[in-house]
Amino acid sequence: MQVVKVGAYKSATEMFTGDKMSEANREQTTAYLNSIWQNITNDVSKSRNIPAGKLNQYADSMMTLAPQEDYLKTKMVDGLLYTDQVKQLIKKELGIENSEDISQVTVADLQDSNEKEGNKDNQIAIYYAYGDIVDGTVEGLFAQNHTIDAQKVCKDLEKLSDDKKIKAVVIRINSGGGSAYASEQIWHQIIELKKQKPVVISMGGMAASGGYYISAPADWIVAEPTTLTGSIGIFGMFPDMSGLFTEKLGIKFDEVRTNKYSSFGTTTRPFSPEEMAFLGQYINRGYKLFRHRVAEGRKMTDVQVERIAQGHVFSGQDAQKIGLVDQLGGLEVAIAKAIKLAKISDHSLHIYPEQPSLMDQLLQESNPNNYLSEQLRVNLGDYYEPFALLKTLNHQSAIQARIPYFPNIH
Numbered sequence: 060m061q062v063v064k065v066g067a068y069k070s071a072t073e074m075f076t077g078d079k080m081s082e083a084n085r086e087q088t089t090a091y092l093n094s095i096w097q098n099i100t101n102d103v104s105k106s107r108n109i110p111a112g113k114l115n116q117y118a119d120s121m122m123t124l125a126p127q128e129d130y131l132k133t134k135m136v137d138g139l140l141y142t143d144q145v146k147q148l149i150k151k152e153l154g155i156e157n158s159e160d161i162s163q164v165t166v167a168d169l170q171d172s173n174e175k176e177g178n179k180d181n182q183i184a185i186y187y188a189y190g191d192i193v194d195g196t197v198e199g200l201f202a203q204n205h206t207i208d209a210q211k212v213c214k215d216l217e218k219l220s221d222d223k224k225i226k227a228v229v230i231r232i233n234s235g236g237g238s239a240y241a242s243e244q245i246w247h248q249i250i251e252l253k254k255q256k257p258v259v260i261s262m263g264g265m266a267a268s269g270g271y272y273i274s275a276p277a278d279w280i281v282a283e284p285t286t287l288t289g290s291i292g293i294f295g296m297f298p299d300m301s302g303l304f305t306e307k308l309g310i311k312f313d314e315v316r317t318n319k320y321s322s323f324g325t326t327t328r329p330f331s332p333e334e335m336a337f338l339g340q341y342i343n344r345g346y347k348l349f350r351h352r353v354a355e356g357r358k359m360t361d362v363q364v365e366r367i368a369q370g371h372v373f374s375g376q377d378a379q380k381i382g383l384v385d386q387l388g389g390l391e392v393a394i395a396k397a398i399k400l401a402k403i404s405d406h407s408l409h410i411y412p413e414q415p416s417l418m419d420q421l422l423q424e425s426n427p428n429n430y431l432s433e434q435l436r437v438n439l440g441d442y443y444e445p446f447a448l449l450k451t452l453n454h455q456s457a458i459q460a461r462i463p464y465f466p467n468i469h
Contacts, residue, residue: 061299061330063338065346066292069370071268071461075296087372094374095285109134177407183397184219184228185390186411188212192237192269194244194456207234207273209241213248215412220252226406227257227397230277231390236268238456239293239345245273246352253278257400261393262286262384267372268293269460271383272349275356278400281393282375282384289378291353292370293345293460295338300326345458357382372462 060075070084080088100111117133130136140148150157190205219228230249236242252258253276260266260274262282268290274280282288304310304327312327323334330338347361354364359382367373367381378384386392398406436443 061297061335062294063335063342064292064294064370065343066294066368066370068372069290069292069294071459072294072296090377091287091372091374094376098284098374098376107134178403178405179407180224181401181403181406182222182225182409183394183401183406184222184225184409184411185394186215186219186228186230188230188273189233189263192234192241192245192273192460194238194241207232207237207241207245209238209244211412212245216245216248216252219411220255225256225409226403227259227401228252229259229261229390229393229397230274231261231263231393232266232270232274233263234267234270235265235287235462236270236272236290236460239269239272239349239458239460240456242269242272242460243348243352246276249273249276257397259393259397259400261390262288262375265462267462268370270462272352272460275353277356279386279393279396280384281386281388281396282378283389284374284376284387286375286378286384287372287462288375289367289373289383290370290460290462291349291364291368293342293349293458295342295458297324297330297338298326299329301328342458349460353383 060072062072062076064072067083068087070081070087073081073084100114103109103114104111113133117135122129122133122135127139131139138148146161147157149161150159153161155161188207190207192207192209194209196206196208216228219225249258257279258277260277260280262270262274262280263286264283265287266274266282267288271288271291274288304312314322314325316322320334320337322328323330350361350364350368353359353368354361357364367383373381373383375384375387379387386396394408398404435446439446
């Protein structure tokens with residue numbers, strides 16, 4: 060892999076180019092993991108009434124493999140029951156007889172319940188955007204189930220902008236980034252949307268790199284304390300396959316060209332120093348634009364953003380301290396802020412984008428590529444995402460604003 064990147068902490072390419080973490084990446088990963096762990100231990104400490112120091116002792120003692128009776132002694136659990144006994148406990152808590160059935164709902168039912176009935180002329184739109192940020196979907200094996208496709212998202216946001224009944228928009232983002240070009244297109248559309256009505260960002264597990272790029276122009280940004288965000292930086296990653304072709308397959312190449320750089324971009328040879336220099340200038344312009352977009356949105360100077368940029372990843376809790384996030388909280392906090400900014404009282408909530416029709420769902424499920432991709436995801440586990448990035452690299456935009464690695468916190 061031939062890599063050009065901007066930002067000392069921009070480490071997404073290390074999985075393809077390095078044998079271990081860079082010191083900068085180790086520093087930022089240690090910082091955000093410790094921030095997340097501190098939030099976990101604090102929350103568990105409050106809910107279980109166990110000192111945080113004790114929880115760390117339990118973690119260091121491999122509590123996972125301890126006898127179940129130890130979970131009771133340490134107050135980690137309240138009881139040890141079989142599945143049928145849990146049902147009896149629930150019935151007891153609900154105050155119903157053992158002979159009665161427990162009324163249950165599915166996840167889909169819960170999602171539908173989010174659409175709050177109220178004044179249809181005062182709507183708060185909740186727009187879900189999750190997955191890689193791309194400019195057009197990639198089909199075939201390793202195609203992602205969920206993406207933030209700029210071509211679709213921009214059209215959706217334009218419709219929300221024109222809908223007079225929608226008084227504010229909450230965009231729920233869960234993304235580690237992706238195409239810098241696609242991020243810029245969505246950034247522009249959010250700027251246009253903001254001219255018509257308030258826009259509030261609600262960050263999920265990740266809203267980093269390109270995910271932060273599209274968050275920056277909003278009127279207000281809400282993040283979870285454990286959200287991974289920031290990572291203001293970009294990179295370009297280009298495969299050099301000359302070793303495979305010439306040394307392993309015995310394929311030889313020659314070329315005829317009309318101009319000095321006519322063969323730029325070929326994978327049959329490495330880039331020349333001059334070509335790498337041009338690429339460096341190109342990537343650097345993209346980084347400066349990203350940095351400036353953040354400065355505009357957060358009402359900072361470019362110099363102030365540079366101090367917290369360089370591809371540095373932060374937890375939501377730490378991001379609030381440096382001005383990248385306005386408030387900590389979940390989706391309900393973002394909705395409350397949107398209502399306040401819209402200056403409305405009686406309102407209704409509506410979820411976007413709209414669910415696909417039954418026929419579209421059936422066609423998608425019957426696609427053999429989707430089935431094979433799911434089987435690969437199951438079998439490759441944590442290794443699926445890096446393989447998917449390599450497999451679809453030729454379909455990706457050359458310039459990426461993407462979070463380091465694929466965090467998988469257990």
